[in-house]
Amino acid sequence: MSTMAVEDVAVAPVDEGFWTRTRKVGSVLVGLGLVGAVLFGSLATGEQARFTLSEDSAGAALSIHGTLGAVLFGLVAVATGAAMLVGLPKRWFTLVLGVGLVGFVLSFLCWQISDAQPGQNFMPLVNIVRGTFILALPLIFGALAGVLCERSGVVNVAIEGQLLMGAFSGALFGSISGSVWVGLVAAALGGAFISLLLAVFAIRYLVDQVVMGIVLNLLAVGVTGFLYERLMQTDAARYNSAPRFSNWEIPLLSDIPLLGPALFRGNIFLYLGLLLVLVLHIALFRTRWGLRTRSVGEHPTAADTLGVKVLRVRYRNVLLAGVVAGIGGASYTLALYSFTKNMIGGKGFIALAALIFGRWSPTGALLAALFFGFADQLGTYLGAINSIIPSQFLAMLPYLATILAVAGLVGRVRAPAADGKPYIKG
């Protein structure tokens, strides 16, 4: 039995001997750094790579000689990797890893910017930061919806459908009523509607939660697409011209260089999303509700024994998740665009990836969403400067990163223990 089990166990191998996880990551970093220093360094030109602190080429800027920058930042990555190989205290691991990766990205950017056409050798950081947050916003809401659901043990693959339904009902009822606030409430209810279906079928009828999520996504695509063609296309002025939230400038904070114009001149959704991360983080790890949610997600039987109403907690959390995701969908239709068919276009699945990559925690989800948003924004930027890097490969990045993460190559991720398992009392 034991010999067979050793050969056949389908779990990640334990770190053994010299090649601990830190050393493996370190060697990868060294490799990346060498690519940066040698390859990017040789491809970069002698132009200055300028990172301007504004929306265009004007104003203050950090600039560095292209080749020098590529080599230098590549060497930073090599150095952090080497530090990991030699061995370093565990609490520094994340920090050093972050520095190494940033070094690699900067090396890459130095090459790209210096290699751009003359006159375009600059990167407007305000645009990049703002774009990152705008692109990350639906991911943040979606991933938080996932956190709410999955921490209580209900797999939420229906994020895409919740976002889409939120975007649709926000646009529809916002247009009919002419009020952004009615639209916002309707969007929350639209997301909650998909959640309600998920909750009833997953909790009451014990349908497999992944199956239900997939089917609900298709249902949301179908229903919104159908009503879009029937109502919004025939009478766009009446049904698809929702009012939009204007941008609110926060005094003082908006004067901070770089972050001010990028972050504190946004719309309500940006503030709401960031606030929600904070609130959820505190609620999940510091309140009674959070403890109950987590216990229901990890070990429902034990929670039930202690008097926690498992199914009630799950119903409540799944519905809340729908509200959050619905508002996330409205961040499209009540702030940026009018509704179009299937406008979420896979963002819900990137949100799912952010949730997993962020290890089922609100702050982790925020960081992952920002990372994915940055990759997205970088693709747009590189397209604008006619880079030879195809934007499609940058678009693949979130998905690749998630595969590496769940395969245990970049740290191990572990879902809540009872995630996806229906609870039957008795």
Added chain:
Amino acid sequence: MSNAVPPSGSPDKEPATETPAARTALGTTGSAEPATTPGSPEPPRRPSLGQAFLENLWAANTFTVTLLSLFLAMVVGAVLMIVSDPEVVATYSYFTARPGDALQASWALVSDAYANMFRGAVFDPGAVGFQAAMSPISETLTYTAPLVFTGLSVALAFRGGLFNIGAQGQATMGVILAALAGFLLPLPPGLHLAVAVLAGALGGAIWGFIPGILKARTGAHEVINTIMLNYIAMYFLTWLIVQNGVQDPNRTDAISRPVDASAQLPRLFGDTLRAHSGIILAVLATWAVAWLLNRSTLGFELRAVGANPDAARTAGISVTRTYVLIMVFAGVLAGLGGSTMVLGSTATALTPLIVAQIGFDGILVALLGRVKPWGVALAALLFGALQAGGNRMQSYAGISLELGTVLQALIVIFIAAPALVKAIFQLRAARAARLQTSLAKGW
């Protein structure tokens, strides 16, 4: 772990033994009697066949639940049609005064839509001549063929305990390799087609192997990985189309060179009708999967692993090897589905949207077919009919094609929760009912 198994019945993993009438006949009347009494000339269950049929008709067996789910879905679809039509909604404002108006307008709208769906999918009474009469069936079969493959792909993995959401990505890779083989390789006619079809299978196999090996080696959950691989394949396709040598030199938009005529699947009913021999391949594949699952050693191992991996491991079955093989086979099937898309009559060149939704629809098809090969084939036929009918409904009745998607999703929602359908229609519990389609498992 105490709550892993739902009490309402274990997941349905048995081979198809659904002959409800006969089975319930045994169950209702013959259970107390010794079942095999060769001496008695008159077994007590003589009058039961017709009776049992009627009795079973309103019991919660697979067939009745499927039919009622279809009915429920169409009712919801009708409601959607009515509320989204301003003119019909207007008649409801004076419903209490003249209810006839509202009912008549609603009936006219809904019946016209569904009648057109039927005419587009099955038979058009107004059609003149063989070609026109066969046209709906031909359309239905054209849409059915790829769905059979992706449905089988999902069903096969399901039986082995894996949830293959990656049929979409596997089909995408299949489409890519089949098309590349179709317009890059200069081969003689018969061989070219075979190579192109198999190239599609290879593409799917590669895309199935990745989550399989990751699951086996690291325990990474296949649901997450297959979702991610779907999008990677999609972006790869959009990148590949615009590359030199792939993009159509005469076009500026994202479309590839067309597949050579020698690599296209021959049509079945002449050149004007779109039905092609992909449907024959699909039937063969269904037969092959049924044989593989129910008659082969590998199929036995696969089902054993699906039922209980720990027990299978204890019995000496290599679970890791089986996982990899399941995903490779699932990928082959989905890749063949991709082949039929690009080598058939649906399209002859790569475009970003060529794969449509066949992978995701395959999940629905597999669930509707109760993850049994022949059931999957029938479910694919129904979905193909819905798509073909949806096209006609859109052009003749002006009802958006999306209604088909809504109906498909709703049917599967009702199928997935037989308890709900049972409650709505007050069905009797079927004795042989094992309607739990779901495998309850987490990430």
